[in-house]
Amino acid sequence: xxxxxxxxxxGRSPGRALSVLGAGLMAAGLLTACGSSDGLKINIxxxxxxxxxKVVDQCNTKAGGRxxxxxxxxxRGADGQREQMVRRLAAxxxxxxxxxxxxxxxxxxxxxxWAEEWTGGNKAQATAxxxxxxxETATWNGKLYAAPKNTxxxxxxxxxxxxxxxxxxxxxxxxxxxxxxxxxxxxxILFTGAQYEGLVVIYNTLVESAGGRILSEDGKSVxxxxxxxxxxxxxxxxxxxxxxxxxxxxxxxxxxxxxFQDGTGAFELNWPxxxxxxxKEKPDDLQHFKWATYPSVVPGQPxxxxxxxxxLAVSTASRHKPEAFEAALCxxxxxSQKFSALNDGVPPTLEALYTDTTPLDPTKPASDDNxxxxxxYPMRETILEALKNAAVRPLTPAYQNLSTVMSKVxxxxxxxxxxxxxxxxxxxxxDALESKxxxx
Amino acid sequence: xxVADSAAPAATAVNGGKRGKPPLSEGKxxxxxxxxxxxxxxxxxxxxVTGWPIIYSIWLSLQRYDLRFPGQQEFVGFDNYAAVLxxxxxxxxxxxTMGLTVVSVxxxxxxxxxxxxxxxxxxxxxxxxxxxxLIPYGIVTVxxxxxxxxxxxxxxxxLANLFVDSAPLTDWLSSLSIIVLAEVWKTTPxxxxxxxxxxxLVPDDLLKAASMDGAGPWQRFTKVMLPVxxxxxxxxxxxxTLDAFRIFxxxxxxxxxxxxxxxxxxxxxxxxxxxxxxxxxSTMAVLxxxxxxxxxxxxxxxxGTAAPGSDPGGKR
Numbered sequence: 001x002x003x004x005x006x007x008x009x010x011g012r013s014p015g016r017a018l019s020v021l022g023a024g025l026m027a028a029g030l031l032t033a034c035g036s037s038d039g040l041k042i043n044i045x046x047x048x049x050x051x052x053x054k055v056v057d058q059c060n061t062k063a064g065g066r067x068x069x070x071x072x073x074x075x076r077g078a079d080g081q082r083e084q085m086v087r088r089l090a091a092x093x094x095x096x097x098x099x100x101x102x103x104x105x106x107x108x109x110x111x112x113x114w115a116e117e118w119t120g121g122n123k124a125q126a127t128a129x130x131x132x133x134x135x136e137t138a139t140w141n142g143k144l145y146a147a148p149k150n151t152x153x154x155x156x157x158x159x160x161x162x163x164x165x166x167x168x169x170x171x172x173x174x175x176x177x178x179x180x181x182x183x184x185x186x187x188x189i190l191f192t193g194a195q196y197e198g199l200v201v202i203y204n205t206l207v208e209s210a211g212g213r214i215l216s217e218d219g220k221s222v223x224x225x226x227x228x229x230x231x232x233x234x235x236x237x238x239x240x241x242x243x244x245x246x247x248x249x250x251x252x253x254x255x256x257x258x259x260f261q262d263g264t265g266a267f268e269l270n271w272p273x274x275x276x277x278x279x280k281e282k283p284d285d286l287q288h289f290k291w292a293t294y295p296s297v298v299p300g301q302p303x304x305x306x307x308x309x310x311x312l313a314v315s316t317a318s319r320h321k322p323e324a325f326e327a328a329l330c331x332x333x334x335x336s337q338k339f340s341a342l343n344d345g346v347p348p349t350l351e352a353l354y355t356d357t358t359p360l361d362p363t364k365p366a367s368d369d370n371x372x373x374x375x376x377y378p379m380r381e382t383i384l385e386a387l388k389n390a391a392v393r394p395l396t397p398a399y400q401n402l403s404t405v406m407s408k409v410x411x412x413x414x415x416x417x418x419x420x421x422x423x424x425x426x427x428x429x430x431d432a433l434e435s436k437x438x439x440x
Numbered sequence: 441x442x443v444a445d446s447a448a449p450a451a452t453a454v455n456g457g458k459r460g461k462p463p464l465s466e467g468k469x470x471x472x473x474x475x476x477x478x479x480x481x482x483x484x485x486x487x488x489v490t491g492w493p494i495i496y497s498i499w500l501s502l503q504r505y506d507l508r509f510p511g512q513q514e515f516v517g518f519d520n521y522a523a524v525l526x527x528x529x530x531x532x533x534x535x536x537t538m539g540l541t542v543v544s545v546x547x548x549x550x551x552x553x554x555x556x557x558x559x560x561x562x563x564x565x566x567x568x569x570x571x572x573x574l575i576p577y578g579i580v581t582v583x584x585x586x587x588x589x590x591x592x593x594x595x596x597x598x599l600a601n602l603f604v605d606s607a608p609l610t611d612w613l614s615s616l617s618i619i620v621l622a623e624v625w626k627t628t629p630x631x632x633x634x635x636x637x638x639x640x641l642v643p644d645d646l647l648k649a650a651s652m653d654g655a656g657p658w659q660r661f662t663k664v665m666l667p668v669x670x671x672x673x674x675x676x677x678x679x680x681t682l683d684a685f686r687i688f689x690x691x692x693x694x695x696x697x698x699x700x701x702x703x704x705x706x707x708x709x710x711x712x713x714x715x716x717x718x719x720x721x722s723t724m725a726v727l728x729x730x731x732x733x734x735x736x737x738x739x740x741x742x743x744g745t746a747a748p749g750s751d752p753g754g755k756r
Contacts (some may be wrong), residue, residue: 007511017464083713090716092589112508118502195698228676247607255593401715408529411698412610438527438724439715440702 033320040067040320042327044102047081047310048073051343059330059341067199067323067329069098078102078130078197082400092317098331099148099313102394103137106311106405107219110145111397115313116145117211122325126332133390134349138311140395146280146311149332150346151388153307154201155291157260157268157275159225160384161188166292170206170234173267180266189238190256191269193248195411200393200403201306202269205280206231208304208391209297214429219396222429232418234297247345249412269294271308272379276345291379293386309349342371347383354384401432401439408440475665494729500722507716520723529707530724537703540616541684544623547679549673551624554633559632560639570636577629585693590624592694612699619701622690627683631676638672639665676746681739682732 046052046257056071063069074081085099089112096309101109109115118126126147127135134148140432156173158166162185167173173189180187207214212227238244245259246250253270260268268274278289294303312328314321330336342360357374358364366372373380394402403429409421431437464472504516511513524530555573576584591597592609600608608614642665650664666673688705695701697710708728712721739745 079714086507086716087713108508112510194696196696245607247610249610250593250607250695258595401717404710404714436523438524438707438720439489439710439717440529440533440697440707 020425039065040323042067042069042097042320042323043072043095044069044098044100044312044327044331045072045074045085045096046098046312047078047102047338049344049346052340054343055236055331055336055339058336059327063327067184067320067327069327086114088321089315089317094317094319096315097318097320098328099315100149101311101313103134103307103309103311104399106138106146106313106435107140107396108397108399109171109313110140110143114314115145116318116321116325118147118314118325122329125329129334129350129352131349131387131390133307133387133404134309134311134390136392136395137307137309140166140397146313147328147332148349149312150337150340150388151307151309151312151349151390152268152271152347153305153390154205154271154294155305155382155386157270157289157291158266159285160288160290161187162266166290167267167295167325169299170238170297172297174243176239176242178264184203185321186266187243188245188259188265189243189267190245190251190259191238191248192256192267193239193244193253194250194252195407196252197403198252198408199410200406200412202310203305203392203406205236205294205306205391205435206297208306209294209301210234211298211301213303215394215402219394220433222426222433224426224429228425229418231420232416232421233295234334235410236416236418239416246310266406270376272279272344272347272383273345275379276357288435291382293389302389303386304389305386306393307387309346326360333379341373345376347377347387351384354380396433398433402429404439405429405432452569497722497725497729498529500718501726503719507718516719520719521727524720524723524727529702530704532700533702533704535705536616536701537685537687537705538622540620540687540703541681544620544627545677547620548628548631549677551628552635552676553629556635556639557630559636564745565584568631574629574634579626580691581626582693584597584626585622585690588618588690589694592618594728609695610699612701615695615699615701617692619687620695623684625688626690627680631680632680634676635669635672638676641672642668671745674687674739674743678736678739678745681735685732685735686728704731 044056053071056069060069074084081100081102082105085096085101088096089099090110099109099115101115106115110117123144126138127144127394130148131151134151138148141436155168163176169177177189183185191202192347193202204214207228210227211222212229214224214225214228215221230294239248245256245264247255247259251259253273256268256270257274259265260270260274261278261282268325275291276288279286282289294305296303312332314324316327320322323411328361332349334348334350334353337350338353339360341353342348347397348354354373354377357366357372359370359372359375361370364370366375368375377383393399396402406425409425409428428437432439489577501520503513503516504519505513559570559573589609591599592606594600607617630712646664646668647660650660655663663702686705686710687703691697691701691703691706697703702710705728706726708721708724709718711724715721
C-alpha cells in the first residue's frame, strides 16, 4: 500500500504543477482582460493601410468614449484577407464587427448571410454623393450591403518622350508599339498577365469596353457574347505580337511597375499607385511620366475600366451593430476619405472630393508636406473621368470561383483561340456559378 | 521462420490447445483493466486527433456543401468523386505531382548518397561540414522559394540574367524544372542525413574483407554497402516520397499553379480554402490521403520498408 501511495504521490505532483500553472495563466488572462475591458470595442478587420490607424483614432475621438474602434490588420494579399474573414464568419465568430471587403466580395458575403443590410438613415448617409461605379459594387440584389470606402481605377501610363500622344484605341496602341519596336525603342505594353485576378481585371475591362458581358445582369447565367469574344481576340493579338514583356505571364501589379521603371515599356496599364513610386524612385524623369484613360476598344466610345477599392460592411454576427454602423460611417466619411486619399493615396468614392483642392492643413499653402488633391493627384481629372465610365466585375456570390477559372482559362493569353476559349469559358463559368465542378 | 511465428504454437501448447482465453486470476484481470484504463486517454486523444478529421472529411466529401450557400447543403453520395475524377484539371495536377515526386526524389537520392559518402569520409571539421550542409533544410521553404523566384525573374535575378531575354518561370517545362531544383536544393540534406545513418551501419570489416577479395570501390559500393544500407535507403525514400507528394509551398510561391504546374495539394487548397467548397475540397483531400496510403503500402509490402526501430530488414 505504502508503495502504491508513494507511486501515486509521485504521479500526482506533475499534475498539480500543471494545474497551478494553468490557474496562473488563467488569472493572468483574466487580469489583462479586465485591464482593457473598460468600454465597448468595435473590431474592424481591414487591409493594411499605412495611416488608417490615424483615421481610426479620429473616429474614436468623435465617439467620445461610447465605444472604441480597434483596427485589426488583415494580410496584405487579397486572397489572404478574404480567407481570414471567411473562415471566421463561417464559424459564426462574434469578434468581427466591421469588415473591410474588396469590391468583388460584397455579393458573396451578402448571399452567405455574413453582411448586414444597410437601411434607413445609415443607407442614406452611406450612399450620399457616391460615384455610381463604387456604389454598384456595394449593392447586391438591389440592396445595399456595404458602404463604399475607397475606389481605384487603372490608367494608361506612358513616357511622353517615347510616345508624345497616347493612343486612343487598343488597335492604335498595338500599332504604335510595333512601330516603336521596329525602331528599337522601348515598345512593350505592360499589364498584369499572371494567372490571377489581375488578368481577369484586364479581360473584364476589354469585355466591357467592347460593349460585351460575361454574366447576365442578375449574375445567374453566363452570357459571353460577341464583345467577350472580341476581348479575347485583343488579348490574343497583344500577347502574340512580341510587344509584351518576357515575364508577362508572371507579372502582377508591382512587377509591371518595375518593368516600366526599368525602361523597356512604352505603355503601362496599372493602378495610380505607380505615380508616387515613380516620383520617389525616378524623380528626374517624373515630368515625362504621363497618364491617360484606358484606350478604347470601339473607336469613339470611351473605355470602361474595371474598378477596384474597398467597401465597409457590418458583420451579421456582431453584437454591437448600431455602433458598428456608426463607426463604419465615420471611417468612410468625407473627412476620413480625404485624409486617406492624401496620406495613403487611395482614391475616394465621393465625387465632390475630386474637385476639393484645399490642402490637408487649410491654413498653410499646399506642398508635398501638406498635400492637396492637386499635389497628390495631378491625375485626378483623368481618374474621375475613368470612374464615370467605370465597369464593375461580374456581380455574383461565386465570384472567387469565377475568377479562378477565368484566370486559368485565359492563361497564358498568347495561347488563346478566341472561339474555342470563349466556348470553354461558357462551359466552365456555368459550372463555377453553381459551385459545381472543380476549380483549378 | 520468424520469432513471432514460432512463438504462437508454443503459447497455444501452454494453454492446452483450447480455443478462447485461458482463465485469468482476479489479480491479473484487475491489472489488465487498469492497463486498458491507463491507455484509454491516450487512445481517445489519438482517435480524436487523427481519426476524427479523416472520418469527417470523408463525410464531407459525400455532400454538396459550399460555405457560401449554406441552404443548399445535401447528401450527394459519390457525385463529388465523379466530378473530381472526370475533371482534367485534377488529372493534370495529379500527373504533375507524380512527375515532380519521382524526378525530385530520384535526384535527391543520387545527390544525397554522394553527399552522405562525402560527409561520412570527411576527416577535418566533420561536425561543421554536416551542419553547413543542413542549412538549406533549415531555411523556411517559403523564404527559400521567394529567393528562387527573384533569382529566376529577369532584371532582379542573377540566374535569369544568365540567359538573355528569357523568363523561365513563364514556361511549363522550365518552371517545372525550377520547382524540382528548389525541392532538391531544400531536401537533399535531409536525404543525406538519413543515408548517413545508414552508412554508419556498414561495418568496416565487411568493406575490408571485400577489398581483400579484390573488390574495387564500385563493387564495394554496390555489392556491400547498398545491400547493408537497404533498410535505411528505403526508409529515406518512403519519407521523401510521401513528403514530395504533398508539395505545396514551392509551387505556391514560384508559379502559383500557372502554366499547369499546380499540384494536387494546391488544387485542394484552391477548392477548399479559396473556393469554400467543402464537398469538392474534402473529396480531393480524401483522394490525396488514399494515394499517400497506397504509396506507403507499396513501399512497405512490395519493397519491404521497415519502420525505423522495428525488425531490421523488414519483410523481404
